[in-house]
Amino acid sequence: MRGNVLGNISWRAWKVWRRNADVFFITWKTNFLPSFIEPVLYLLAMGLGFGMFVSGFPPPYDKFSYVQFLAPALVAIQAMYGAFFECTYGSFVRMHFQKTYDAIVATPLTIEDVITGEILWGATKSLINGTIVMIVVFTAGLVVGTPLITIPGLIIIPFICALAGLAFASLAMTFTALVPNIDSFNYPFFLFFTPMFLLSGTFFPLGILPRAIQDLAQVFPLTHTANLIRDPVLGIAGAQDVFGLIFLLVWTAAFFYLAVYLMKRRLVN
Amino acid sequence: MTDIIVARSLTKRYDELMAVDAIDFTIHERECFGFLGPNGAGKTTIIRMIQCVSPLTSGSLSVLGMDVDKDERKIKEVVGVVPQDNNLDPDFNVLKNLTVYASYFGIDKETAQKKAEELLRFMQLTEKKDAKIDEISGGMKRRLTIARALINDPKVLILDEPTTGLDPQARHVIWDKIRELKERGVTVIVTTHYMEEAQRLCDRLVIMETGKILVEGEPNSLIAKIIGSGVVEVIEPTLEVEEFGKQSGWNQERADDRLFIYTNENQEVRRKLQQRFPTINSLIRDATLEDVFLKLTGRGLKE
Numbered sequence: 001m002r003g004n005v006l007g008n009i010s011w012r013a014w015k016v017w018r019r020n021a022d023v024f025f026i027t028w029k030t031n032f033l034p035s036f037i038e039p040v041l042y043l044l045a046m047g048l049g050f051g052m053f054v055s056g057f058p059p060p061y062d063k064f065s066y067v068q069f070l071a072p073a074l075v076a077i078q079a080m081y082g083a084f085f086e087c088t089y090g091s092f093v094r095m096h097f098q099k100t101y102d103a104i105v106a107t108p109l110t111i112e113d114v115i116t117g118e119i120l121w122g123a124t125k126s127l128i129n130g131t132i133v134m135i136v137v138f139t140a141g142l143v144v145g146t147p148l149i150t151i152p153g154l155i156i157i158p159f160i161c162a163l164a165g166l167a168f169a170s171l172a173m174t175f176t177a178l179v180p181n182i183d184s185f186n187y188p189f190f191l192f193f194t195p196m197f198l199l200s201g202t203f204f205p206l207g208i209l210p211r212a213i214q215d216l217a218q219v220f221p222l223t224h225t226a227n228l229i230r231d232p233v234l235g236i237a238g239a240q241d242v243f244g245l246i247f248l249l250v251w252t253a254a255f256f257y258l259a260v261y262l263m264k265r266r267l268v269n
Numbered sequence: 270m271t272d273i274i275v276a277r278s279l280t281k282r283y284d285e286l287m288a289v290d291a292i293d294f295t296i297h298e299r300e301c302f303g304f305l306g307p308n309g310a311g312k313t314t315i316i317r318m319i320q321c322v323s324p325l326t327s328g329s330l331s332v333l334g335m336d337v338d339k340d341e342r343k344i345k346e347v348v349g350v351v352p353q354d355n356n357l358d359p360d361f362n363v364l365k366n367l368t369v370y371a372s373y374f375g376i377d378k379e380t381a382q383k384k385a386e387e388l389l390r391f392m393q394l395t396e397k398k399d400a401k402i403d404e405i406s407g408g409m410k411r412r413l414t415i416a417r418a419l420i421n422d423p424k425v426l427i428l429d430e431p432t433t434g435l436d437p438q439a440r441h442v443i444w445d446k447i448r449e450l451k452e453r454g455v456t457v458i459v460t461t462h463y464m465e466e467a468q469r470l471c472d473r474l475v476i477m478e479t480g481k482i483l484v485e486g487e488p489n490s491l492i493a494k495i496i497g498s499g500v501v502e503v504i505e506p507t508l509e510v511e512e513f514g515k516q517s518g519w520n521q522e523r524a525d526d527r528l529f530i531y532t533n534e535n536q537e538v539r540r541k542l543q544q545r546f547p548t549i550n551s552l553i554r555d556a557t558l559e560d561v562f563l564k565l566t567g568r569g570l571k572e
Contacts, residue, residue: 108345
C-alpha cells in the first residue's frame with residue numbers, strides 16, 4: 001500500500017480542498033480584487049489602446065477585431081495564474097513555512113491525499129479566476145457594444161478553466177516538489193511561465209511566428225487553453241480543439257502523477 | 270497489561286546515518302513511557318515511525334496490534350500527536366484550528382464544534398478562541414497543539430518535547446494535563462531532554478544515544494541501580510581529592526570544576542572527606558535522573 005502512489009489517494013483529499021476554500025473565503029476581499037482589476041487594465045491598454053493600431057489578422061481571425069481576439073485569451077491567462085500561483089508559492093508556503101502538510105498527515109490523510117487536495121484547490125482557483133474574468137469581459141463587451149464573450153462561451157468557458165486548472169496546478173505542484181527554496185521559483189517562472197504567457201497565441205495569432213516557435217508553442221498548455229476558450233467564442237471551433245482537449249487531459253494525467261510521486265519522495269523519509 | 274506499542278529490531282537508516290539502530294521496546298496500556306536522550310539520539314525518528322509518517326528501514330512496529338506498514342490510516346485515527354514544532358494553522362483562529370483538524374478525522378461539524386469548545390475549556394483557552402495564532406503566547410500555542418491532538422479522542426497520545434521553551438507556570442499546567450489524561454486511560458508517550466519532566470511524568474523510560482537504547486526501566490529504580498540514593502559534589506576538587514576517592518573505591522566522576530561521588534552513604538562519604546581535607550567545599554543532595562543521564566551519555570557536548 002505504501003508504495004502505490006495512486007492507491008493512497010482517497011475522498012479525504014477533499015478535506016484539504018475544503019481547508020483551502022475556508023481560508024480563501026475568510027480573506028475573499030483581497031482574493032477577488034486582483035482578478036477583477038487586471039483584465040480591465042488589459043482590455044483598456046491592449047484592447048482599446050494598442051488594439052487601435054492592429055488590423056489585417058490572418059485567417060481564421062480576419063473577421064475579428066483585436067479586442068475580440070484578445071478578450072478570450074485574458075480569461076485563459078487568469079485561469080493559468082490562478083492554479084500556478086496557488087500551487088507554487090501558496091503550496092510551498094503551506095508545505096515549508098507553515099508546516100501545514102506535516103500537521104495534516106498526522107491525521108488519517110496520506111501525503112497523496114494532501115497533494116491531490118492541493119491540486120484540486122489550485123484548479124478551483126483557475127475556475128474562480130477564469131469565471132470572474134469571463135464575467136468582466138462579457139460585461140465590457142456589452143458596454144462597448146462588441147460581443148466579446150458569446151452565450152455558448154459563457155457555458156463552455158468554466159469547464160475549460162477547470163480542466164486547464166488541473167493541468168497548470170499539476171505542473172506547478174511538480175515545480176514545488178523540486179525547488180530547494182522559495183526563491184528558486186524564479187527559474188520555472190522566467191524559463192517557462194513567461195515564454196508561455198507571451199508565446200501561446202494570447203496577444204497575437206501564432207501563425208505569424210517562425211515555424212520553430214509555432215511548434216514549440218504546441219507544448220504550452222496555455223496555447224491549447226487559449227484556443228479552447230477563443231474558438232467557441234469566435235465560432236471557429238474545429239479538429240484542433242479536440243486535439244487541445246486531449247492534450248490537456250494527457251498533460252494533467254502525466255503531471256498529476258509526477259507531482260504526487262515527487263512530493264511523496266520529498267516529504268516522506 | 271495490554272501491549273499498546275511493540276517494536277522489534279526497529280531500524281531507521283538515512284543514507285550513512287543510523288538514526289534508530291535495531292531497538293526493541295514495548296509500551297503498555299495506560300502508562301506514560303518516555304524516550305530520553307540528547308539531540309540526535311533518534312527520539313523524534315521513533316515518534317515519526319509510530320505515527321506512520323516515516324517508513325521503517327527494517328524490523329517491525331505495531332500500534333494497538335496494527336502494523337504501521339499496512340494500517341496507516343487506522344493507526345492515525347487512534348493516535349494523537351503533539352509535534353516538536355507547533356504546526357498550528359496560521360490561516361485560522363484558535364477555535365477554527367480545532368474544528369478544521371476535526372474535519373480531517375471525518376468528525377461531523379456539530380460534534381467537532383462541541384468537542385473543540387470542550388477541549389478549549391480543558392486546556393484553559395476558552396477566552397482566546399477567536400484569537401489569531403500569532404497573537405497567542407508560546408505556552409498557549411503548546412496547549413492548543415495538545416488540544417488539537419485530543420480532537421479524535423486518541424488512545425495513544427504522543428508528545429515530542431512538550432515543554433521545550435516554556436516558562437515554569439506553563440510547564441506545570443501541561444504536566445498536570447498530561448497526568449489527567451493518563452488517569453482517563455490514555456497511553457502517553459513523551460520525548461524530552463528535561464530530566465525533571467521525565468522523572469515527574471514517566472512510569473517507565475528508555476535513555477537513548479545515537480539510535481541505541483542504553484537503559485530501560487522505572488525512573489527511581491534506574492537512579493537506585495546506576496547512581497545510588499545520593500550524590501556528594503566536591504566543588505573545585507584538587508587532584509589529591511580525586512586520588513583519595515579512587516583509593517576509597519568510590520563510584521565517582523570528574524567534571525570541569527566538580528567531582529561527583531555517587532553513593533548510598535552521603536553523610537559517611539562527606540565526613541571522610543572533611544576529615545582528610547578540612548577545607549574542602551562540598552555538598553550533598555539526592556540523586557536524580559539527570560545524574561543517570563549524564564553518567565550514561567557523558568558530560569561533553571553531543572553536537
